[in-house]
Amino acid sequence: MLSFPNIYKYTLILTIFTAALSHCSSTSPIQQSQNEEAFSSTAPSQPPVDPVIRRDGQTVYIEMTSQVTDIEISKGVIYNAWTFNGTSPGPVLRVKEGDTIVFTLKNKDMRMNHSMDMHAVHASPSSKFIDVMPGEEGTFTYPASNPGVFMYHCGSKPTLAHIANGMYGMIIVEPKAGYPSDHLVDRSYTLVQSEWYKEHDYNSFVNGEPEYVVFNGNTYTLKEHPLLAKVGDTVRIYVSNAGPNEVSSFHVVGTIMDRVYKDGNPRNIEYGIQTVMLPASGGAVVEFTVTEEGDYPIVTHQFKHVDKGASAVLRVTKDGKNHGGKTMAH
Numbered sequence: 017m018l019s020f021p022n023i024y025k026y027t028l029i030l031t032i033f034t035a036a037l038s039h040c041s042s043t044s045p046i047q048q049s050q051n052e053e054a055f056s057s058t059a060p061s062q063p064p065v066d067p068v069i070r071r072d073g074q075t076v077y078i079e080m081t082s083q084v085t086d087i088e089i090s091k092g093v094i095y096n097a098w099t100f101n102g103t104s105p106g107p108v109l110r111v112k113e114g115d116t117i118v119f120t121l122k123n124k125d126m127r128m129n130h131s132m133d134m135h136a137v138h139a140s141p142s143s144k145f146i147d148v149m150p151g152e153e154g155t156f157t158y159p160a161s162n163p164g165v166f167m168y169h170c171g172s173k174p175t176l177a178h179i180a181n182g183m184y185g186m187i188i189v190e191p192k193a194g195y196p197s198d199h200l201v202d203r204s205y206t207l208v209q210s211e212w213y214k215e216h217d218y219n220s221f222v223n224g225e226p227e228y229v230v231f232n233g234n235t236y237t238l239k240e241h242p243l244l245a246k247v248g249d250t251v252r253i254y255v256s257n258a259g260p261n262e263v264s265s266f267h268v269v270g271t272i273m274d275r276v277y278k279d280g281n282p283r284n285i286e287y288g289i290q291t292v293m294l295p296a297s298g299g300a301v302v303e304f305t306v307t308e309e310g311d312y313p314i315v316t317h318q319f320k321h322v323d324k325g326a327s328a329v330l331r332v333t334k335d336g337k338n339h340g341g342k343t344m345a346h
């Protein structure tokens with residue numbers, strides 16, 4: 017049986033829970049129906065804009081936009097994407113462990129709310145990851161106290177639609193003392209895996225299969241313009257899986273990963289890895305050496321996703337330059 021103090025405690029918890037719920041669902045029914053209409057319609061494409069990033073000591077000011085921009089996700093296939101700054105993935109952000117981030121989101125989408133959920137920080141979601149209304153801006157401050165490779169994404173409801181429509185990216189929090197292998201690394205690249213579904217089709221996001229699975233937003237750029245390395249180089253890739261629904265079995269054909277830092281934390285080091293499991297939103301720093309000339313496909317080893325686009329090429333040459341010719345992609 018509940019004693020009086022216990023009843024009091026549970027009532028208090030329920031009250032707090034109810035208050036939190038009402039805070040979360042502050043969207044009016046009118047806003048809701050406007051949103052529903054906006055979810056399935058296309059909007060005029062807004063040109064990409066560069067993020068504004070300024071450092072003052074250990075404080076980093078980051079200003080980004082939420083906006084709608086047409087993106088070519090596969091050759092000749094245009095997606096009316098919801099984006100950060102007009103690209104999908106959004107810009108790669110880099111800060112240092114111990115920095116304070118002062119983040120401003122300018123919502124240029126006049127149809128609906130957007131927001132920013134930074135996986136890289138400790139912050140109260142109900143006050144720091146909140147919706148910014150159409151045409152307005154919001155500024156949020158949080159510490160970047162953990163090193164790693166993190167996802168950021170729009171967290172507005174339904175979050176699935178905001179991620180599936182293109183609102184995600186990578187933020188790297190560089191470790192204060194660097195990685196123990198920094199001195200070995202010759203080149204580094206960033207890769208974000210993600211999925212594209214039937215355009216603006218919420219049912220497809222929930223129940224369907226992705227039409228495309230891609231690295232850095234589309235099916236073709238990293239096949240036509242391969243990543244480059246020189247014979248003997250140690251290559252580092254900062255990799256993140258934005259999902260929203262699928263995992264990534266990240267693999268580089270023709271090599272073994274000498275080191276993997278899970279989620280990019282220098283303390284999470286593993287050696288001799290063939291394939292890295294990245295859950296939806298997971299990240300890693302992977303490092304490997306390339307010993308022979310040739311084209312090395314970079315894939316997720318879930319090969320149905322390779323056939324939907326998730327393949328990039330690392331071209332290894334004697335001098336590290338691209339001398340042309342068609343790439344051997346998977």
Ligand SMILES: [Cu+2]
Pocket residue numbers: 082098129130131170171172178183
């Ligand atoms: Cu959004």
